Amino acid sequence: MSHAPTSRSRRQLLTGTAAVALFDVLRSGTLAPWLLSDVQAQPTTAPAGSRRWQNWSGLQQVTPAHWATPANEAEVQQLMRRTTGEIRPAGSGHSFTALVPTSTTLVSIDRLASVVHIDRKAMTVTAQAGMRIGALARALDAQGLALRNQPDVDVQTLAGAIATGTHGTGAQLPALHDDVVAMRLVRPDGEIVEISADHNPDLMAAARVALGSLGVVTQLTLRVVPAFDLARHVWVQPLDSLLADAPRLAAQHRHFEFYVLPHTGYAAGIRHDVYTGPDRTLPKSADENVLHDLKMLRDWLGRFPKLRRWAAQQAIDPNLTEQAHHRSFRLLSSVRPTRFQETEWHLPRERALTCLKAVVAKLESRNEVFFPLEFRFIRRDTAWLSPFHARDCCSIAVHTAVDEAWQYLIDDFTPIFRAHQGRPHWGKLHPLKEVDLAQLYPRWADFQTMRRRFDPQGRLLNAHLRQVFGQA
Structure with a gap:
């Protein structure tokens, strides 16, 4: 009661x-x-019928030449192989920084939004990258399971939240990406890469927070706990x-x-x-x-x-x-x-x-x-x-x-x-560039080496990320 x-x-x-x-x-x-004399300007809206993308706050906006919405991993592969030039993945748009905008090819992962498998023995869940955190939490709860911790905004996609280091609160609780034990992503050349924390610890250390710069993530496996x-x-x-x-x-x-x-x-x-x-x-x-x-x-x-x-x-x-x-x-x-x-x-x-x-x-x-x-x-x-x-x-x-x-x-x-x-925070407003960021991260050079191996032509870098990674 x-x-x-x-x-x-x-x-x-x-x-x-x-x-x-x-x-x-x-x-x-x-x-x-x-006291009430000041009138605030209203946010602008995009013209009706345009194929314009914008983030949640409306600060970041772009009309890409091509807006792709693949329904499965095979379609992501085909897209990567058939397109040329810059390509950026988009989740729910809850980053305030310009991580997504591209004038070339934008890849929405909204249709990759299902639970793939729950392994009760290993206490893990495998879900597609576009699944929203809140939807995953409800699906887990129906099975008597839960995420160890959650961020405040649960409409974020799994891939987007993990790529930017999204977190909740708790002195003994890490951010969401720390519970990722495996993932699949598609590189710019169309190759599918399976990453495991047990078998590829360095690659996992790079991929857990990668700002979408290694490939388009299609699937993630995370640790879970009994529902509480x-x-x-x-x-x-x-x-x-x-x-x-x-x-x-x-x-x-x-x-x-x-x-x-x-x-x-x-x-x-x-x-x-x-x-x-x-x-x-x-x-x-x-x-x-x-x-x-x-x-x-x-x-x-x-x-x-x-x-x-x-x-x-x-x-x-x-x-x-x-x-x-x-x-x-x-x-x-x-x-x-x-x-x-x-x-x-x-x-x-x-x-x-x-x-x-x-x-x-x-x-x-x-x-x-x-x-x-x-x-x-x-x-x-x-x-x-x-x-x-x-x-x-x-x-x-x-x-x-x-x-x-x-x-x-x-x-x-x-x-x-x-x-x-x-x-x-990678998804929140800041002015730092590569020269500043390299001093803050002890493994910055290692990540840069891994990123260039996955994307030697820099196809996954937009204007913002070229400043972040020093490729401007």
């Missing part, structure tokens, strides 16, 4: 009585027209206090992360632990409501940062919490209706909190910001281009609304992250 949670939800965290009264005054008072439930607890806490508690919370809980609520002095903590109780509850997410409230504070009081912080602190009740108990895949992933642009960097764990303080200070020097800043924990792994290669990390992600200025995500924060030995 399900039971409704006894605590009030996050919907109420930023809408206390004092704040509502203040907002009502501002809405109808003489300050309202001036989680208990979620969400709370708000003064930021300084939560930063002091963060190392302990990360060590105590299977999953721990937090969101800094800018210009409020507060952060929202989220922890998940394995749950074996009888009841399951899944309250409707309040994330969009909290985001709306933060934006409302910005729109009304952005020119008055001290008043804005005061209003937020009157509105936030630190005693309010949210509880939920459900299957792991239902709690670890979120729906994100509000679109945004994002930069995310991965810091050595021992430097991450110091870096975060500098990032928050820089973020709050801009009165227009309102999007929460995300902080997560990831365990080290051995993939050559993994941002977590050979070091336990924390990630810091900074966002801005899709219809607002975003260049400051690069200009303001790159120097701070670099000063703390940060590595950028």
